[in-house]
Amino acid sequence: MKSAGPVLVVITAILALWYLAAVPMNVKEVLTQAERAGAIVDPPSAVERRDTARLPLVMRNPELLGASWSMERARLPAPHQVAQELWASTWDEEVNGRRGIVRSGSLSNRSLVYHGGVTLGATFLGFLIGAGLGVLLAIGIVYSRVMDMSVMPWAIISQTIPIVALAPMIIVVLYSVGLPSLFAKAVISAYLSFFPVVVGMVKGLRSPDAMQLDLMRTYNASGSQSFWKLRLPASVPYLFASLKIGIAASLVGAIVGELPVQRGGLGARMLGGSYYGQTEQIWAALFVAAAMAALLVWFIGWVERRTLTAMGVPQ
């Protein structure tokens, strides 16, 4: 708990900055609203205000900014507004809402619990495919010179293509083949997560030094024996480091995959929010995604600690 102090300081600073930023971000709408309510705004003409920068507007109308942190459809909603939205679209929606799990028996399609679950499913499936593929490719690369020369450049090229451009194509192709959208999202997810696993695993499998490999040769160990008894255990720390990056990338992939699909998920929720100017909804979905990523990375870290302890690494 020693780290609680600095963490709190950083969070407080971020919140303060956020509240501060909300004032100029929302100033034009705030002033329009004030004018409608009968206040005298400087400058009085809407056209002139449009052409004035935000900061001068803030300076010239300090007494009219009261609504900055309570605007509906604010450009930048204040933290407490996002928090309210988070509460409303999770607990409140599920427990008190008509469509919530308490009344209807199934998760509401308006709640972030439901959408988070959709995203999580695609993330897991994509992560399994990506990590599995990554490990297999790494084994191939380490053991076959041909694969080393041929696969690695393609793996690197694959990561230079913007996923946002590629995702719709993958979805259209897979959809027209008749695969469910979950699978399409998982493929995008896997596309992002296999790469760190390949890189880390290749490094891990190559980590035993010449001496350790020579030792295996003096025992006349077979290739599979050196793999299972030396290379694989030696690669475990590298594997976990990659898996942590991989699972976070999987989540990003799943969300990106949800943007064009619009069949639920945090990505759909974010895009929906931006269509209808529901900025709070975007932010709330963003926070859920961030929390999920943190949780997933923490989970991999937990498994890592357990595994390494079992492997005798001092903690």
Place this chain on the structure above:
Amino acid sequence: MCSAMKHGSGAELNADDWKIGSVIQAQNLDLTFQTNDGPVHALKDVSLEIGKGEFVSFIGPSGCGKTTFLRCIAGLETPTGGEISVNGMTPDEARKARAYGYVFQAAGLYPWRTIGGNVRLPLEIMGFSKAEQNERVARVLELVDLAGFDKKFPWQLSGGMQQRASIARALAFDADILLMDEPFGALDEIVRDHLNEQLLALWAQTEKTIGFVTHSIPEAVYLSTKIVVMSPRPGRITDVIDSPLPKERPLDIRDSKAFIDIAHRVRDGLRAGHQDD
């Protein structure tokens, strides 16, 4: 090839046919590495015979090919010329027959295995039964004075203890040749003395043939029945000294005249090798 190979078959034939006592024979061994800076003559015209149960030290400055020669015996390097036989076989065949245990400069224990697990590693690879594995692990750990440490992980042991564990690992499958490449090079003087003493006791007990690479003159003289002095560029043997010291060697034998005389001869050999630099 050695004479035994003419009979054209396995090790059991060789055993009768063999010149009594000779375990390792090298004839005009050459090894040239092709590097980017041109060829490097790691070994040139090296001939040596090692008898059964001998303790042979290879001593010389860096780059004299002593480690390379040991690796040739072990089949880890392939000579580019000359002949070498181990137990009447080629080094590669001997390696496949698991004729030797190899101890490297670093203990190289697997950090994810306990000491017992590390010693067990070659036994698992060679397919010993579970019961036999347990019996052998206990026996060799006892031999290197590490009984009771089998559940510990390597990081919980000192450097000297780790090196002892790696010797136990090399002993576990009862190879009759033990090849040691500067096994105590990274340890401090006091631990080194202690391990040297233990190694001699171990050698007397197990009657193995030992090839031992070292930088240290006192270590070489103290341990060996035969000292091979080598010099670099190209790596070659400049002197082979048969030690007149008795088999029983307390540490204070190092103050005896016989010991100091041999050490002198070794030093002279090393100096002679350097003169043509």
